[in-house]
Amino acid sequence: MSMRLKNLRATAHPDGNRIDLSWELPEQFRELGLVVMRREGAFAAATHDGTEIAMGERLTAVSDTGLKAETVYYYSIFIYRHGSPPTYYLDRHNRVAMMSTGPYNMAGQIYDLLPAIYKRYDTQLPVNPPVAMTETDRMHGQLRRLLELPGGQLDQIYSFARALLHLTDLEHVDGRLLPLLAAWIGWNGWLGDLNPIPFK
Structure with missing residues (x-):
């Protein structure tokens, strides 16, 4: 039986120091468990080789936080059958690598460059903010929150530009x-x- 996951992806989060992994779980995997392992420098070859990020059944997404900026992380997803001991399987296709980007506060830097008149009227705080909104964003006006959209992308661009310095390392x-x-x-x-x- 094939142990290959579908549409395995890793994405650097715009907030920085975080990588989001997602995949689709084939029907035959519903009763099997998954272990997500992370390593620097190479893919994990076994479940004791690296840092365990998540473990459980029916997993389809994982967020890995607290990462170093401009660092490439290698993820291996092991599938296991329950037993004593469990039987682990690693399909070569169940691996993905991604570089973690860093938060460089580009939105804040852009905001600081604006004329003072813009900041004076940037006082409309969010009403009934969503649960996912950070405490910092709750204290920002509408213009400052708007700048987070391009700011997060500029943070990522800056991170990838910095990573070019290590292209031959x-x-x-x-x-x-x-x-x-x-x-x-x-x-x-x-x-x-x-x-x-x-x-x-």
């Missing part, structure tokens, strides 16, 4: 770029594998 570069780096020095050994496992 094998300790920090995304493993998916290793075939390109290998091609630059004429090492064709990587070219046969489009999704290599990076080593440290």
Whole structure:
């Protein structure tokens, strides 16, 4: 039986220091458990190899918080059958890598550059704010909250630009770029594998 999850994705959250993972669970996995493992530098090869992010049945999404900015994290999702001991399976396709971005307060920096007249009238606080709204946003006016939309994207762009400084650093570069780096020095050994496992 195939142990492959569907539409596995990892996304850097605009708030920074967070990566959101999501996938679709095939029907045959409904009675099986999942363990999400995180590592830096390489994918986890076993359930004791790295940091456990989540464990349970019928999981379809996980948020990993408290991460370092401009750091690539590698996630492996193990599927297991209940038993004593449980039987674990790792399909090569149940792995994904993503770089965590950082919060650089671009929205606040843009707001500080505005003329004082804009800030003077930016006093309309949210009425009946949604539960998901942070305490900081509850204290901001409508203009400052609006700037969070482009600000979060600019934070991410800045993070990815900073990450370019480590493009040739094998300790920090995304493993998916290793075939390109290998091609630059004429090492064709990587070219046969489009999704290599990076080593440290």
